[in-house]
Amino acid sequence: MLKVDLSGAKSFFDAAGPDYAAAAAAHRTLAEKTGAGADFTGWLGLPQRVKEEELKQIIAAANRIRSRSEVLVVVGIGGSYLGAKGAIELLRPKPKAGDPQIIFAGNSLSPDSLSVLLEELGEKDFEINVISKSGTTLEPALAFRMFRGLLEAKYGPEKAKKRIVATTDARRGVLKGMADEEGWETFVVPDDVGGRYSVLSAVGLLPMAAAGIDAAAVIDAAIASFAAMDQRSPENPAWQYAAARQHLYRQAGKSIEILACYEPTFRYMAEWWKQLYGESEGKNGIGIYPASVEYNADLHSMGQYVQDGPRTLMETVVSFREPLTDFSVPFAMGDPDQLNYLAGRKLSDIARVAQEAVKAAHISGGVPNLEVIADKRDEVGFAELVTFFELACGISGYMSGVNPFDQPGVEAYKKNMFRLLEKPGVE
Ligand code: PA5
Numbered sequence: 001m002l003k004v005d006l007s008g009a010k011s012f013f014d015a016a017g018p019d020y021a022a023a024a025a026a027h028r029t030l031a032e033k034t035g036a037g038a039d040f041t042g043w044l045g046l047p048q049r050v051k052e053e054e055l056k057q058i059i060a061a062a063n064r065i066r067s068r069s070e071v072l073v074v075v076g077i078g079g080s081y082l083g084a085k086g087a088i089e090l091l092r093p094k095p096k097a098g099d100p101q102i103i104f105a106g107n108s109l110s111p112d113s114l115s116v117l118l119e120e121l122g123e124k125d126f127e128i129n130v131i132s133k134s135g136t137t138l139e140p141a142l143a144f145r146m147f148r149g150l151l152e153a154k155y156g157p158e159k160a161k162k163r164i165v166a167t168t169d170a171r172r173g174v175l176k177g178m179a180d181e182e183g184w185e186t187f188v189v190p191d192d193v194g195g196r197y198s199v200l201s202a203v204g205l206l207p208m209a210a211a212g213i214d215a216a217a218v219i220d221a222a223i224a225s226f227a228a229m230d231q232r233s234p235e236n237p238a239w240q241y242a243a244a245r246q247h248l249y250r251q252a253g254k255s256i257e258i259l260a261c262y263e264p265t266f267r268y269m270a271e272w273w274k275q276l277y278g279e280s281e282g283k284n285g286i287g288i289y290p291a292s293v294e295y296n297a298d299l300h301s302m303g304q305y306v307q308d309g310p311r312t313l314m315e316t317v318v319s320f321r322e323p324l325t326d327f328s329v330p331f332a333m334g335d336p337d338q339l340n341y342l343a344g345r346k347l348s349d350i351a352r353v354a355q356e357a358v359k360a361a362h363i364s365g366g367v368p369n370l371e372v373i374a375d376k377r378d379e380v381g382f383a384e385l386v387t388f389f390e391l392a393c394g395i396s397g398y399m400s401g402v403n404p405f406d407q408p409g410v411e412a413y414k415k416n417m418f419r420l421l422e423k424p425g426v427e
């Protein structure tokens with residue numbers, strides 16, 4: 001079970017801790033669907049729904065991809081790829097024998113980046129999972145047109161149809177229309193789930209399962225985790241995190257939250273988290289700015305700023321209770337590098353001590369420290385983190401008074417871009 005430790009921020013709270021009454025009210029608003037954006041809170045019941053409706057078909061599609069392709073090209077942007085990329089980097093950083101390589105395309109318009117992807121693809125057998133709820137997002141739509149062209153040139157138009165899976169709206173949109181017309185296999189991005197909350201649907205699960213992650217274990221752990229966090233008390237880790245960060249923002253002027261992790265494989269989970277919190281809370285002129293760092297590496301690049309720059313930071317550290325593997329420091333005859341004082345100690349133990357040292361230093365520098373501790377870096381730990389951050393985000397958003405489920409600001413650039421590109425019908 002995931003835990004939150006607020007001890008590193010206690011000097012910022014009074015004896016009762018942060019405002020749990022406000023967290024309780026926000027949780028009620030969310031659960032009873034009485035708040036702004038309630039039509040987009042379907043993610044709360046999503047793991048159960050997926051288990052009942054699509055999970056078997058997702059796993060079957062993933063197994064088919066695994067059995068005949070060396071590469072799966074996942075085309076999508078924002079909420080349509082960050083969760084899957086985060087999961088794969090976290091749980092499957094290196095493909096095992098028989099795992100297809102997962103290539104993520106459609107998240108940029110850079111021709112140079114496309115050319116690197118094409119080089120990586122080479123002559124390998126591949127298929128495409130195109131993911132777009134709206135079906136009209138320019139970056140993935142363009143990439144899909146190009147990769148689909150390659151697929152058809154390689155396998156012929158008919159066989160190519162069996163190598164495209166579209167994950168999109170159940171009824172509407174250009175992509176849905178194309179999928180129906182061409183007979184591609186489809187999966188649904190549910191109406192009541194926004195992109196950034198969709199990782200536990202086919203959006204995230206199909207690429208994850210194709211990469212060799214146990215999607216059924218993720219879903220079972222997510223169901224259990226949401227059930228555990230339905231608890232309405234200050235023991236609820238989602239209340240603790242949401243209430244603490246809102247308190248630090250409003251009462252202590254901590255307007256930037258850095259999400260830190262000591263596992264380099266967490267990098268894209270942090271990207272997923274940044275979208276979740278940035279897009280949910282940054283509106284109406286308010287919102288904590290979500291940033292991320294990768295420790296220990298960034299202690300040597302960002303450490304100075306964190307310790308000693310403007311005191312507007314709070315730090316949330318994600319860790320896992322146990323490593324999956326461990327090493328002991330070897331003894332060296334003559335101690336040439338003067339490290340024999342560590343000989344025989346486990347690397348995980350040294351890492352733990354280093355983490356404690358960083359925590360104490362940052363607290364003494366005025367940076368409140370929130371800790372989020374998941375079990376292992378496996379399917380269960382991943383599901384715990386996703387469900388925890390999603391629930392806490394909904395609660396925190398309602399506590400701050402915004403609609404955490406819309407993203408009107410994202411439309412501004414699209415409008416300008418389509419106008420400048422002279423898209424028909426756009427003024
Ligand atoms: O959270 C969101 O809504 C966005 O990140 C979208 O997922 C992203 O813009 C991609 O949109 P679509 O899936 O419609 O292509």
